[in-house]
Amino acid sequence: MIKPISGFSRLSKKEKIDWLAKTYLKNQPEDVAVLRQYWNEDSHLQRLHDEFTENTLSNFYLPFGLAPNFLINGDLMAIPMAIEESSVIAAASKAAKFWGTRGGFKARVIDTKKIGQVHFKYNGNKELLNRFFTSVKPKLLQAVKPITSNMEKRGGGVLDIQLKDKTAAIEAYYQLHCEFETRDSMGANFINSCLEKFAEVFENEANKDPHITSEGKTLDIIMSILSNYVPECLVRAEVSCPVEELNENKDIEGKEFAKKFIEAVKIAEVEPYRAVTHNKGIMNGIDAVVLATGNDFRAVEAGVHAYAARNGQYSSLTHAGLEDGIFKFWIEIPLALGTVGGLTSLHPLVKLAMDILQKPNAQELMKIVAVAGLAQNFAALNSLTTTGIQQGHMKMHLMNILNQHQATEEEKKVLIEYFTKNTVTHSSAVAQLKKIRSL
Structure with a gap:
């Protein structure tokens, strides 16, 4: 029987691996070798990776690729992408090439407001609480000045604080609903620090006011935390062209393509089962x-x-949509992103990605990310409504199948050629590989 371990976090990396191998891996040397295989030879870089999180044993790598030829607001860009799924980067690149000759992508930031909340319970009179909040609000804003001063110099800070009555949902439940602008940082630490100070001052002031907290009336802070729901931190990206220019596929006219494409989007608008997969494809790019x-x-x-x-x-x-002969395809999406702080100044590949993107600010990055999602969705719907999703996807997936069965470079070359004219399935790929090996 396996016993709980005490003090695991204090063990060295070697000791952690030794314990893991002995306890769960039957001391198989090949398992330990896999962990060591992905260590970085640069000891400084490895220490950096080890400190990103806790109890690290090794590194888990994802491919770092590039989707070129994105024309965004008149600028030609190459977009770095870290993803393991076959065909995503190829599809995004294909969509970028398609729209690059049709005016490119247009993107704009609608708003950048972010939200945090102080959740609390209050069992007293609502009108008294409203008056108390109005009187104490300036003190709350003043209390966070040491936290917000640097952010305010960059054009950010606290935008507003509102008292929200949520007692219809939960008895005695209220919020301090707080709005923030964090400029080029994602702002989680900044927002949470402000919220905790708001909560401290709000509770202290309440306890000093006999009208609010006397004779059995209590104000209790439950928690203070930012929200990752940012419906007012919005970016829009779109593409458009005359419908006749959609005739890249010789098997279908531009008008017919637009009709099927728009119907496919409408289905995702009204059918949740389809919408989830539709949006998952968008998130592949994002x-x-x-x-x-x-x-x-x-x-x-x-x-x-x-x-x-x-x-x-x-x-x-x-x-x-299609209006006056112009086909239009667009996305509006909430994106709270940062280009300073966090891993942006620590991870070498993140720094490189930012360099590739020409060191964007947060709003510029919002536009780029939204465009990547729109491009990915266009590519997916293009395939779905014409050739079908499997033709392109399975050809990209072929390499994964061949690697799984340890195909040699020569075998890969033969099978890639074979499947340019034949449908790819896992069973057919394995069968052809076995056929080659039997010759």
């Missing part, structure tokens, strides 16, 4: 750039999917 630039893709995912359900039903993040 997450890859967010990860490559050292941003928090989990926060982005959570906020984006909440936004997709903001009207009470999960729906498409992209939309399409």
